[in-house]
Amino acid sequence: MTCEDTTPPLMDRLQADLSPVGEEQHDERQSELVRQALLRLPAERREVLVLSRYEYKSYDEIARVLDCSVGAVKVRVHRAMKQLREIYLDMAGEVSA
């Protein structure tokens, strides 16, 4: 293989690296907004949400730690998600406005 042979694939690769990929960028922006929204959530709401969504703790485990009923945990996670959604939609509105 000569050096010249390597040129097209290399250029293709660079091109692929440089050119914006619409969907990916959109996903990234969305993730960034979700992350920001999560940070803006009051700490105690964020806590139950992170525990159930990212730490894979069961509602039962969370209830034991927070010393409340399983039903109350579900309501708390639900409230946290509602508020997160509101914050997210607000921020998405600001960004696109």
Next chain:
Amino acid sequence: MTCEETTPLLMDRLQGDLSPAGEEQLAAHLATCPACRAEVEAMTETWNSLGSLDDEHVPHERLRARFHAGLAAYEARESRHWTERVFASWWPQQPVLQMGLAAALALVGVLVGQQLPSSSDNEIAELRSEVRAVGIALLDHQSASERLLGVKWAQGTAQAPEVIDALLERVQYDTNLSVRLAAVDALRADLDNPNVVAGLAMALERQESPLLQVALTDALLAADQPPIDAVRAVLGRTELDPTVREYLQMALSEVEPETAPAIPEA
């Protein structure tokens, strides 16, 4: 079924834990209630969009440590019930008898102590240093979860200088964000040690994770003599996350409300 009763079913479904019977109940209600249908759709979308974050961007903060501490406290609560029951069955209720029993136990303790070989102090010290070696080895383990265990161990132990050094090293160089955050948390108990404050301040200089920046700032500003300059220096960084910037400005203004200086804009 009322609309309110859909919440626990929905939450179970999101965790992938809804029974077929529950699924049927939920579906039956949704078929008749457009408001709940919209709600379920919105919540499912939110739940899924939360899944788009990779672990590095999730604010676990002190959650893991707190969660495990909470769980341990719960288990201790539970086991205390049991020990209290046993204890109550033989511990006398009258103060005179209590004193008598206490004195007798103290005497037994002294006598037993005298019989033991004098090398026991050395043995205990040896054992301690062995445990410490294991703990420090954990802190240096290949797997992040083992290192987290090591940090957790360090949280419950008297802080020898080499443990503090190992924790500071985790804060500075660990590739796993959760380990770095947990190590910061463990070091918060030693903020009266100037080396810890200096080490954390140095870490703050280099760290680029917004979550760690916030955790480090929290820890540093809780010190008796917070290294305010180190925190303020972070505000000079151009690439600083806007949310973190806001947070740092707020935290700084709380520490020194009177002298609140003009904060340099990046």
